[in-house]
Amino acid sequence: MNNTLKKIEEKVNNNQRLSLEDGVTLFNSPDLLTIGCLANIVRERKNGDKAYFISNRHINHTNICVNRCRFCAFSKDSGEDGAYTMSVEDVLSSAGEYSRGVSEFHIVGGLHPDLPFQYYLDMLNSLKNKYPHIHIQGFTAVEIEYLARIASLSIKDTLLKLRDAGLGSIPGGGAEVFAERVRKKICPEKISGEEWLNVHKTAHQIGMRSNATMLYGHIETVEERVDHLIKLRELQDETGGFMSFIPLAFHPKNTELDSISKTTGNLDLRILAIARLMLDNFPHIKAFWIMVGPKLAQISLSFGVDDIDGTVVEEKITHSAGAETEQSLTKNELVRMIKEAGRIPIERDTLYNNLN
Ligand code: V47
Ligand code: SF4
Numbered sequence: 001m002n003n004t005l006k007k008i009e010e011k012v013n014n015n016q017r018l019s020l021e022d023g024v025t026l027f028n029s030p031d032l033l034t035i036g037c038l039a040n041i042v043r044e045r046k047n048g049d050k051a052y053f054i055s056n057r058h059i060n061h062t063n064i065c066v067n068r069c070r071f072c073a074f075s076k077d078s079g080e081d082g083a084y085t086m087s088v089e090d091v092l093s094s095a096g097e098y099s100r101g102v103s104e105f106h107i108v109g110g111l112h113p114d115l116p117f118q119y120y121l122d123m124l125n126s127l128k129n130k131y132p133h134i135h136i137q138g139f140t141a142v143e144i145e146y147l148a149r150i151a152s153l154s155i156k157d158t159l160l161k162l163r164d165a166g167l168g169s170i171p172g173g174g175a176e177v178f179a180e181r182v183r184k185k186i187c188p189e190k191i192s193g194e195e196w197l198n199v200h201k202t203a204h205q206i207g208m209r210s211n212a213t214m215l216y217g218h219i220e221t222v223e224e225r226v227d228h229l230i231k232l233r234e235l236q237d238e239t240g241g242f243m244s245f246i247p248l249a250f251h252p253k254n255t256e257l258d259s260i261s262k263t264t265g266n267l268d269l270r271i272l273a274i275a276r277l278m279l280d281n282f283p284h285i286k287a288f289w290i291m292v293g294p295k296l297a298q299i300s301l302s303f304g305v306d307d308i309d310g311t312v313v314e315e316k317i318t319h320s321a322g323a324e325t326e327q328s329l330t331k332n333e334l335v336r337m338i339k340e341a342g343r344i345p346i347e348r349d350t351l352y353n354n355l356n
Pocket of ligand 2: 065066067068069072074075109110111142187190
């Protein structure tokens with residue numbers, strides 16, 4: 001092990017919190033195996049040999065979005081070729097396809113200029129009516145803030161109404177990188193990092209759990225990545241409401257940022273491992289296999305990761321941006337990947353209850 005990592009190793013062994021400087025050191029170190037090894041210590045301390053997956057179904061109800069972030073290949077303008085919006089009935093029938101054994105619907109979409117708040121309440125109510133036992137994780141903080149604006153409600157009242165209609169928890173999307181410099185360049189219309197954090201804080205205050213993400217591999221600096229992780233850690237200290245952190249590898253194809261190269265395996269593994277080390281108060285680190293590929297997701301189970309997400313069924317956001325992964329894996333495939341990595345597969349529900 002090189003000397004610069006010695007101090008960090010000592011902190012990890014003594015269960016001490018890593019600083020911003022430590023995070024930067026980890027990103028700049030060539031010694032990926034040591035970083036993975038340290039992350040594995042924390043992973044096993046928190047989750048033993050368990051590796052989680054979920055049977056879920058993603059539903060993207062509309063791709064029409066007023067924000068048009070520069071890294072997004074999924075969104076369209078209203079009336080543009082390929083733009084779509086599902087009616088509540090469409091959402092219901094899409095939920096019905098391949099939904100046997102599913103414990104979660106994961107619903108995210110664009111910021112639609114015309115759909116009323118009632119559409120979202122109707123969607124949740126009808127899903128809950130038909131599938132009362134399936135947890136609905138839906139609407140990123142960006143969507144929640146938009147819904148609050150169109151409904152002229154506070155964030156808290158918006159969340160309470162969505163929860164009354166059937167919303168169970170909030171996914172981690174829309175966080176990107178909190179630094180204003182980055183947001184100005186890649187998603188100038190999006191809510192600020194502070195606003196994203198405030199939506200999650202409000203959700204946690206009413207007892208709703210959520211996830212967090214970071215979109216990496218575009219124009220962000222190492223310091224901006226570590227700053228993002230530390231802001232999440234600070235909010236988690238305050239509320240304890242986050243369940244998992246999911247780094248999202250930027251897919252450049254069909255986006256305005258297509259001159260940027262795809263992320264590499266080294267960076268993908270490094271981010272997952274560093275997240276495990278920095279986010280000492282997050283119970284779970286998730287490798288979304290759709291984004292990093294099933295092979296790397298499997299290896300990441302020895303680099304800090306304890307969750308490889310789910311069966312998914314149909315994925316539009318990353319596949320619009322050139323992802324070459326399948327859109328779905330069976331439960332058996334997920335179990336085999338986990339067992340071959342020497343871990344114990346646990347099928348979980350959204351809130352990490354064991355469904356085995
Ligand atoms: O918010 C958009 C990102 C997110 C691209 O909470 C892109 O469990 C890569 O948040 N390349 C949506 N990423 C997906 C998401 C998510 C996925 C899986 C699990 C969970 C969870 C959350 O995808 C967006 C945005 O940050 N995104 N475009 C792209 N070209
Ligand atoms: Fe809209 Fe989300 Fe795509 Fe941004 S990332 S354009 S907010 S769908």
